[in-house]
Amino acid sequence: MLIYFDYAATTPMSEHALTIYVKAAKNAFGNSSSLHDVGDISARTLTASRKVIANIINGYEKGIYFTSGGSEANIVAVQSLLNGIQNNKHIITTATEHSSLHTFFKMLELKGYHVTYLHPNHQGVITPDQVQHALQKDTALVSIQHGNSEIGTINPIEDISLLLREKKIIFHSDCVQTFGKIPIDAKHIDAISISGHKIYGPKGVGAAYINPSVLWHPLIPGTTHESGFRPGTVDVPAIAAFATAASDISLEQKLLYDHFVSLRNQLIELLAPYHDKISVINTRFPHTLPNIIPLLFKGIEGQYVMLEANRFGMAISTGSACQVGMQAPSRSILAIGYNEQQAKQYVRISLGKDTTSTHIEKLSKVLINIVENFRK
Template sequence: MIYLDYAATTPMSEEAMEVFIQASKNFYGNANSLHDIGSNAANLLEASREELAKLLHCQKEGIYFTSGGSESNILAITSLISANKHRGNHLITTKCEHSSILHLFQRLEQEGYEVTYLPVNQSGFVDLAALQNAVKDTTILVAIQHANSEIGTIQHINKIGKLLHERNVLFHCDAVQSFGKIPLHLDQEYIDSLSISSHKVYGPKGVGAVYINPRRKWNPQIPGSTHEGGLRPGTINIPGIAAFVTAATAIYDTMERENARLEALRELLIEKLTQLPTAKVVIEGDQRKHLPNIVGIRIIGMEGQLVMLECNRYGIALSTGSACSIGMQEPSSTLKALGRSDMEAKQFIRISLGNATTKADILHTIAIMNNVTESFFNKTRRETIGYEG
């Protein structure tokens, strides 16, 4: 099978897997234990924290390891607004955010917080003037993702952060999709908290990290938590963290070269998709400022779920959007935010490339897509003619 769903999750690299096995064997202690076995685990944990901080260009004191991107989003936002709720009750985000953030903001609305959902343009960009106008004296925090997981559009994060800091508003950035594809210099950005995840960069699942600027005050959400500076409870996953940082370091070492390779494959894919003889394909998102590995498309007249299932039947694995939202039987919230109708949003599919994707994979995928669309539209045409006759 050709795997084209890397934005959902990546296979674990051999290097990360080996580190995971060795750390499991040799650093199995609880990092909070005071004996030598615990101290050895704690030393590996702190070395991993330091290495990750180097990749993000930030203070290691701001790095906290979590179970993944969703927990990082939730802990960062709730911990920051809890410590700053004396300043007001207004929050800002967009309808294009990851489901973990959208669901959290829905809950916060029920708890009495006022939430403004910013509009985006047809390419998925936040309107800076709309953001400027949305900020109030009571605004505590704004959560805007770095890059969208479905269409790949990269937000103007530096401009957004600068605007917010000038208004003394906290800025949380979900960087789960962009980490490992775009260099992050948190010492130069106006970002107060940032979430990343291991399984998007060929590390193990169930591991992530959140950065919270050490200069910002936050409150623990679960009283008595003793791990990760009190940010969260639960024994630290030392092997998973070591494997995560190993995978992240490896991807940073090859980032520039791999991005160029993926961009070339992306361009080939788009060129061939838009030349399909029996289907009209719409490319969603911005074609200049985007992640190199994500292509969001709509095939006019075909539901995305049908395309996905037919491609799967022929050995091609792709998706109908964010894996965290699939199964909800709702049109893509990102596509709806772009102004697409329910019918158009249901046509959406996402193709995401990774380190094992080749030119041959792209060409084979195009051949399968051609067969699938040709069969569907020819059948539809025959049925229409038969009905009219």
């Protein structure tokens, strides 16, 4: 049986979330927009779930819009916000955003928007000063991720938000990787995106939050579901399971954070004697998610390391699952100063609540074995 080290890509559903999903599928199967009693059960389940998510992010209940996942939350939130902004055509984002937003911003450029892609500093972070210097008279929106999925760096989104609020510029942040890992205070941000399957909830469900004071217009006019935010019958059982997983992980957040720090330190220590062959990219970055550990294997492509690790019973990755198969080096690794050859030597280890010290010890032995056998 494989030992799983790819929790940043997706997590297994928790038993509690599964139980609630089955219960909701049996009892809250009605269309939440239907006016009869069966629909009312679903509507009340939906309302309760909305309250749970809003409380966790310190947001307003009526600002929560459920989606089919983080990618849809990103795209629909940004486009809906842009729809509410007239004339201004400048957008600021980063070179390290998730592929859902990176490709979407590239498409917006073809539609007449001018997009500035900020590169992180030497610590992998986007600073408020960088945002300040990139602002233009016609800046419509800024979208900067909270936590990076490939190198784990955390951006100071509250500080950036304060800067933008003074200038009355809309700010969106992709919080998919940080939701459930570190605190998020949506009161300081105009819009955020989150997902269920990163926190032991179901796939195919996420949410966008837009502060009710912020103007937006629907992606598709005339849409009725989720207050016009998106079309399609709402998946109430999945949303109930998402809210359950979110509630559970928020209670465990501090304990899990400390758990990840301990495991991360253990892996770094075990690999230290081989630092000339295996380097941990973000050990000098002070603001990082401890559950994401990016490695570079000197002279060995990450794809080879991943396949060999899989052969020895370890499931690791070569970066964001949404970019695997594109045959391109990690944009995040390139953005922090590595060249293309080095970026192709990148491997990501990501930890979960079921990861143990024994798992880390076994992983280190496999990685060291791969390096030593490759040299031979």
